[in-house]
Amino acid sequence: MPKGAVRIDVERCKGCGLCISACPHGVLAFSGTLNTSGYDVVRMERPEACVGCAFCAMTCPDIAVEVYREKSPAKEG
Amino acid sequence: MPASPTGMTKVFSRPSSLTDARFTYCPGCHHGIITRIIGDAIDKLGIVERTVGIAPVGCSVFAYLWYRCDALQVAHGRASAVATGLKRANPDLIVFSYQGDGDFASIGAAESIHAANRGENITVIFVNNQVYGMTGGEMAPTTLVGQKTSTTPDGRDPRVSGYPIRFSEMLAQLEAPTYITRQALYDTRRINDTTRAVEKAFRNQAEGAGYSLVEILATCPTNWRMSPSKANRHVEEVVTRVFPLGDLVDRG
Amino acid sequence: MEQRMLLRGNEVIAEAAIRAGCQCYFAYPITPQAELLEHMARNMPRLGRAFVQAESEVAAISMVYGAAAAGVRVMTSSSSPGISLKQEGISYLAGSRLPAVIVNVVRGGPGLGNIAPSQCDYFQATKGGGHGDYRMIVLGPSTVPEAGELTMLAFDLADRYRTPVMILADGLLGQMMEPVSLPEPVDPASLPNKPWATTGAAGRDPNIILSFDLDPEKLKEMNQVLQETYHRITENEVRCEETETEDAEIVIAAYGTIARIAKSVIRMARADGIRLGLFRPITLWPFPYDPLRALADRVETVLTVEMSAGQMWEDVRLAIAERAATPFYGEMGGVVPTPRAILNEVIKHAR
Numbered sequence: 317m318p319k320g321a322v323r324i325d326v327e328r329c330k331g332c333g334l335c336i337s338a339c340p341h342g343v344l345a346f347s348g349t350l351n352t353s354g355y356d357v358v359r360m361e362r363p364e365a366c367v368g369c370a371f372c373a374m375t376c377p378d379i380a381v382e383v384y385r386e387k388s389p390a391k392e393g
Numbered sequence: 394m395p396a397s398p399t400g401m402t403k404v405f406s407r408p409s410s411l412t413d414a415r416f417t418y419c420p421g422c423h424h425g426i427i428t429r430i431i432g433d434a435i436d437k438l439g440i441v442e443r444t445v446g447i448a449p450v451g452c453s454v455f456a457y458l459w460y461r462c463d464a465l466q467v468a469h470g471r472a473s474a475v476a477t478g479l480k481r482a483n484p485d486l487i488v489f490s491y492q493g494d495g496d497f498a499s500i501g502a503a504e505s506i507h508a509a510n511r512g513e514n515i516t517v518i519f520v521n522n523q524v525y526g527m528t529g530g531e532m533a534p535t536t537l538v539g540q541k542t543s544t545t546p547d548g549r550d551p552r553v554s555g556y557p558i559r560f561s562e563m564l565a566q567l568e569a570p571t572y573i574t575r576q577a578l579y580d581t582r583r584i585n586d587t588t589r590a591v592e593k594a595f596r597n598q599a600e601g602a603g604y605s606l607v608e609i610l611a612t613c614p615t616n617w618r619m620s621p622s623k624a625n626r627h628v629e630e631v632v633t634r635v636f637p638l639g640d641l642v643d644r645g
Numbered sequence: 646m647e648q649r650m651l652l653r654g655n656e657v658i659a660e661a662a663i664r665a666g667c668q669c670y671f672a673y674p675i676t677p678q679a680e681l682l683e684h685m686a687r688n689m690p691r692l693g694r695a696f697v698q699a700e701s702e703v704a705a706i707s708m709v710y711g712a713a714a715a716g717v718r719v720m721t722s723s724s725s726p727g728i729s730l731k732q733e734g735i736s737y738l739a740g741s742r743l744p745a746v747i748v749n750v751v752r753g754g755p756g757l758g759n760i761a762p763s764q765c766d767y768f769q770a771t772k773g774g775g776h777g778d779y780r781m782i783v784l785g786p787s788t789v790p791e792a793g794e795l796t797m798l799a800f801d802l803a804d805r806y807r808t809p810v811m812i813l814a815d816g817l818l819g820q821m822m823e824p825v826s827l828p829e830p831v832d833p834a835s836l837p838n839k840p841w842a843t844t845g846a847a848g849r850d851p852n853i854i855l856s857f858d859l860d861p862e863k864l865k866e867m868n869q870v871l872q873e874t875y876h877r878i879t880e881n882e883v884r885c886e887e888t889e890t891e892d893a894e895i896v897i898a899a900y901g902t903i904a905r906i907a908k909s910v911i912r913m914a915r916a917d918g919i920r921l922g923l924f925r926p927i928t929l930w931p932f933p934y935d936p937l938r939a940l941a942d943r944v945e946t947v948l949t950v951e952m953s954a955g956q957m958w959e960d961v962r963l964a965i966a967e968r969a970a971t972p973f974y975g976e977m978g979g980v981v982p983t984p985r986a987i988l989n990e991v992i993k994h995a996r
Contacts, residue, residue: 332421377425384401463843471707478711
């Protein structure tokens with residue numbers, strides 16, 4: 317599986333947790349750190365498990381998530 | 394936004410037809426997902442420069458802040474009639490109205506029916522979360538029997554307040570509409586289906602194909618008194634039994 | 646070259662709108678303005694312009710909002726109860742600074758009333774039937790040709806000030822036929838561009854049209870823009886007509902159909918030795934307070950005559966205060982006073 321990563325905009329995140337439920341690999345969790353709006357922001361707790369499927373980003377109602385993926389060498393060329 | 398990881402390509406980012414404004418919606422509210430999906434459709438079709446959005450009265454009253462296109466904020470319930478006026482004045486515009494259950498199915502019921510009946514070449518997004526969010530959680534025409542709201546504190550009683558209206562089914566009886574579908578957002582698969590439906594609804598207009606309506610079963614975690622995840626499950630397990638998902642009309 | 650046509654008031658208003666470059670017309674049928682709707686139904690489509698019979702007057706004014714936002718000239722018409730339905734939409738048009746022309750062919754009221762002519766919507770038109778601090782330019786034609794002229798003027802004023810404009814006619818004017826010459830049509834494409842309109846944000850920042858701000862200070866600023874506009878309109882657009890007031894001892898204040906009847910009364914009164922004149926407001930808003938006040942300094946009595954319980958009468962008294970006597974004669978319910986009935990009132994007050 318290709319490796320992936322997400323980046324979460326701390327100030328956009330409202331701590332709704334939909335991304336945590338959407339992630340099939342248990343990558344995400346609440347960080348326990350509040351942003352300036354008082355929301356418990358989500359972070360990658362198990363980054364090594366991320367495959368860049370973007371399910372989290374698709375469900376995020378605040379478009380707070382950007383998703384990255386390694387290009388799979390077998391698919392190129 | 395934190396720095397991007399090295400050696401990886403970005404595969405998901407904010408649609409370019411949306412502004413950078415932060416949404417004013419509650420945590421977990423599906424309005425934000427729908428807004429992103431609309432932005433994606435506008436991006437994909439390359440129509441931002443001729444799109445005009447119509448914001449209703451309701452939680453999405455600020456919808457004009459989210460898009461990089463011309464927009465109007467209009468009187469409660471009247472978005473379908475305003476869309477008619479815009480489109481008849483300038484058929485080259487891509488006109489979409491974005492309405493909640495009060496705006497579309499209660500105060501705006503006549504305008505919604507007649508824009509559909511005239512087959513206006515517009516795109517209507519109907520956000521059905523079975524409650525009036527902005528004004529504090531009152532009953533909507535789509536509120537479920539037994540559902541507690543601020544005006545049905547003991548649960549909706551059909552003897553007093555009737556039954557939830559399946560508006561899309563009513564409009565599906567009309568001859569003119571080109572595309573009427575009901576979608577949801579409670580998991581990734583449904584989000585993908587909704588994405589395709591919304592894109593189709595915009596593409597239909599761009600191709601002059603006629604009236605397209607996408608009803609989206611959305612959550613209102615705040616007024617349902619549920620967490621966002623529980624609210625998603627509520628749509629999946631309860632709401633879809635009253636409002637079945639799928640295409641009701643597809644003449645495109 | 647102008648052609649001379651025999652048309653009824655409703656048709657003249659419709660034809661004048663078309664010649665003014667009205668691109669869209671949306672309305673719901675109601676008596677006594679059906680002929681306006683029918684003229685538009687016959688002519689707008691063949692000119693490639695938009696005609697929609699809306700599902701209600703509420704829908705019609707909302708369609709007007711959309712077309713106005715798109716930057717085109719647009720009109721709706723109705724009569725009293727239908728105009729009541731449009732009030733929210735008119736408030737939105739005013740608050741959003743959108744130009745539009747709204748025609749009220751007034752009938753007997755209140756409630757369903759009847760379909761006879763009346764002037765009982767003056768308050769609704771000039772004091773704002775809709776909510777909020779707004780005004781609307783209100784034009785009161787007195788003859789069929791004037792109905793055509795004022796309709797064309799209405800579109801110009803609406804665009805110039807970015808505000809809704811009302812033609813306040815009545816059922817008699819709507820139905821009456823007179824010979825009319827209308828000017829050559831304006832080509833809508835030749836009208837000045839509206840940079841604020843929602844024409845699609847190609848090559849510019851998006852245009853947002855709304856009438857709303859949660860921040861009171863910002864909404865106050867929006868209101869101040871409206872008030873400044875209304876101030877400019879009041880300075881520049883007052884219109885009125887005086888007939889035989891130079892030597893008058895008593896003057897009738899009247900507008901619309903009553904003013905027309907009053908011109909006959911002047912002939913009858915002067916034949917009887919009464920020096921009667923007529924003060925006729927043409928803009929009911931902005932009301933011609935200053936000219937009327939100046940006239941009141943020179944005459945004994947200003948008799949207001951209206952087909953109502955006395956609505957314009959309040960503005961007449963506001964203008965005149967103690968400068969002259971300000972009696973009133975009115976007929977309600979759609980009753981049209983005869984010249985003889987008005988003359989009897991004149992005689993009563995002149996002696």
